[in-house]
Structures are given as structure tokens and as C-alpha cells.
Amino acid sequence: MTGVAGPLALPDFPWDSLAPVKERARAFCAPDGDPRGSGLVDLSVGTPVDPTPAVVQEALRSAADAPGYPQTYGTPDLREAVADWFGRRRGAPDVDPDGVMPTIGSKELVAWLPTLLGITKGQTVAFPTVAYPTYDVGARIAGATPFAADATTAFGPVTAASAPRLLWLNSPSNPTGKVLGVAHLRKVVRWARERGVIVASDECYAELDWRTKEERGESYAELPTTPSILDPRVCEGSHEGLLAVCSTSKQSNLAGYRAAFVAGDVALVRRILEVRKHAGMIVPWPVQVALAAAVRDDAHVAEQKARYAARRAVLKPAVEAFGLRVDESSAGLYLWSTAGEPAAATLDRLAERGILAAPGTFYGAAGAEHVRIALTASDEQISQAAARLTA
Numbered sequence: 001m002t003g004v005a006g007p008l009a010l011p012d013f014p015w016d017s018l019a020p021v022k023e024r025a026r027a028f029c030a031p032d033g034d035p036r037g038s039g040l041v042d043l044s045v046g047t048p049v050d051p052t053p054a055v056v057q058e059a060l061r062s063a064a065d066a067p068g069y070p071q072t073y074g075t076p077d078l079r080e081a082v083a084d085w086f087g088r089r090r091g092a093p094d095v096d097p098d099g100v101m102p103t104i105g106s107k108e109l110v111a112w113l114p115t116l117l118g119i120t121k122g123q124t125v126a127f128p129t130v131a132y133p134t135y136d137v138g139a140r141i142a143g144a145t146p147f148a149a150d151a152t153t154a155f156g157p158v159t160a161a162s163a164p165r166l167l168w169l170n171s172p173s174n175p176t177g178k179v180l181g182v183a184h185l186r187k188v189v190r191w192a193r194e195r196g197v198i199v200a201s202d203e204c205y206a207e208l209d210w211r212t213k214e215e216r217g218e219s220y221a222e223l224p225t226t227p228s229i230l231d232p233r234v235c236e237g238s239h240e241g242l243l244a245v246c247s248t249s250k251q252s253n254l255a256g257y258r259a260a261f262v263a264g265d266v267a268l269v270r271r272i273l274e275v276r277k278h279a280g281m282i283v284p285w286p287v288q289v290a291l292a293a294a295v296r297d298d299a300h301v302a303e304q305k306a307r308y309a310a311r312r313a314v315l316k317p318a319v320e321a322f323g324l325r326v327d328e329s330s331a332g333l334y335l336w337s338t339a340g341e342p343a344a345a346t347l348d349r350l351a352e353r354g355i356l357a358a359p360g361t362f363y364g365a366a367g368a369e370h371v372r373i374a375l376t377a378s379d380e381q382i383s384q385a386a387a388r389l390t391a
Helices: 014-026 054-062 076-089 106-116 134-141 182-195 266-279 285-296 299-321 343-351 379-390
Strands: 100-104 124-127 145-148 166-170 198-202 242-247 259-264 325-327 334-338 370-374
Touching: 014 343, 054 285, 076 100, 076 259, 076 285, 100 106, 100 266, 100 285, 106 134, 106 166, 106 198, 106 242, 106 259, 106 266, 124 134, 134 145, 166 182, 182 198, 259 266, 259 285, 299 325, 299 334, 299 379, 343 370
Parallel strands: 124 145, 124 166, 166 198, 198 242
Antiparallel strands: 100 259, 242 259, 325 334, 334 370
């Protein structure tokens, strides 16, 4: 680890290391008129490229006159809109608006949640073995011990005293696209409650489920999204010790707005709120108005999902034709792909065709032979990438 020195001991920012591969990919050049195009097709990051929905832009403009300080807790209107969204879209009708709070994007909350909860040295923060790197970073910021595990058995015969203080779940997963079912989530919640473990579930890609109703199973095929930790079939009627983290960055193209929210246990949300009020961690008032408009409007989300579905239908068979196996990837915005070789070798072969992906090593040692290929590029770029992969 060669990143930030001192007590934090943070790693280098991983995407900075892609600069040399990115330059090689940028040099790709096809003849004039060739459908492969020339230059870089960057599929390494999940940055939305489509327009922010008009309904959201209009809401932002309507709130542009904002001379006063906004509410850290979020307006009652916003909190009620989010609670309604959980009932309408996530099969969680019992979310209390008092247990909802807007956040400055979801990454901010992931990075600071252990600190906001008072987790410190000598305590453990757990997360999946292949995971968004900010779970690990958040543990380090708090001075806690990061611990990667994919099953509760990895902790051994822990007691309330030795159990992790915070357990992160991520479903659908970034980067793998794996979805945790109702039974799996319920089992984890029961285990955590027996040991006093707080469970935070990162559900930012929940609206982007690519499975058929038959593949979903578990008698929840009627749900438009993947299961939430706050679903009564999971939490058995209580949100105690549970937090769901959600974002509108991908489903609504609001990455630039930094518009996200956390919901669940009212006592936990209020504990987090008290620290945030002192620290000035406040979502701007116009963004709160825009966020409320976004979660109330399902039409634009369906439209964006259809765009990504079309891009996925073009890119996935091309990736497979290139010789990569796509694992999991049943939801979310990425193709978790492998050729059974070190990720760096796959990156080099993709760069020869002008395509940049993210190595699985960014997400943990368990991803050493995978690459993450994003769907977040324009239709033209996705078509170019497919043409290059199948040339």
C-alpha cells in the first residue's frame, strides 16, 4: 500500500493507475468509414452519459432561489417521497419518513458511515471479498479493521463482543452484478441481530435488474427491482439495526447532482444526523427538490433502463465473442468478465482494440482474473466497441 501516509494508510486512487493503458487504447485507429471508429472507448467507469431527465431539471430550476440554509435531515416532502418510493418500487411499505435522510451522493456516505456511527480502532467493518473499494477505505478512515468476507461463516464462532461492528452488503453488486435473494438477506439479518451487528445494504443499482420473472423466483417476480434489506420478508417487520443506501446517479443520470439517501432504522439515522449537522454535511436545497422529483417519477427510470438494456444486448455477445466469459452480471451496469488470465493481460488485449475496462484487482484480490466492462457509454461508442471486439 503506497497511498496516503500517516494513520489513515489509504491506498492510491486505483483509476490513476490506468493512465498508461488508457493512452495505448486512445491510439487505436481504423480506416475512414470503418464502423469500429478510432480513438478510445472508455468502459472503465460507470459515469452516466445520457441527459438528466427534464422533470428533474425543471425541479432544480424551480428551487434555484435558495438564499437560506437547507435542512440536513432533508425536507419532510423529500423524506416522504423516498418512503413512498420504497413502498412502490422496493416492496418495503413500512419505511418511516423519520428514518430517511438525503446524502451528498452515496460514495460519501459509504466512506464516512463507520466514522458517523462511532466505529473506531479495535472494531471491524466487513464487506464482500469482491467489492467497491470505498467500503475498505471507510473502515480505514475510521481507524477500524477492514475485513473481506462472503459468508457469515468466515467470522467463525463470533460473539457480540467479537463480531464486526458494521457489515456491508451490496446487492446488486458493483462490480459483479450479483443479486442476493430474499432468503439469503433474511439469514444475514438474523445472524447480525443475534450479535448486535449493524447491516448497511448498498442498493444503488436496484432498478437495473436484467433477470426474467422466472429467473427472479422467490415469489417476488412482481417486484420491479431487486430485493431490499428493508423488505418485510427480509427484515421480518423491523428495521432495527438496518440501513439501505440508495442513489439516483445511475437510474436517473444524476451523478453530477450528488443526490442519494439512506433509510432504515430511525435511531441509527438520527445518530448519523447529529454528527452530520455538526459537520455541515448537507445536501443543497435545490438538489433536495430535484431528488424528490426523481424518486416520484418512474417513467424516466424505465426509459433509462431500456437504453441500458439495448446497450447490454449489443455489448454482451460481443464480449463473449472476444473470448471472455461473463459471470454473474444479472443486474447493474457492468459485465464482470474473464478470460481465465490475469486482469492486466485482458486489459492489454482490450486496449489493442481501443477499449478501456477496469481490472478486477481494483475490487479485491478475488477479482484478479476479471475485468469490469461498463455499459455507460453512448449508443455509438457501444456499437464501436462491439465492432472492435468482433472484428
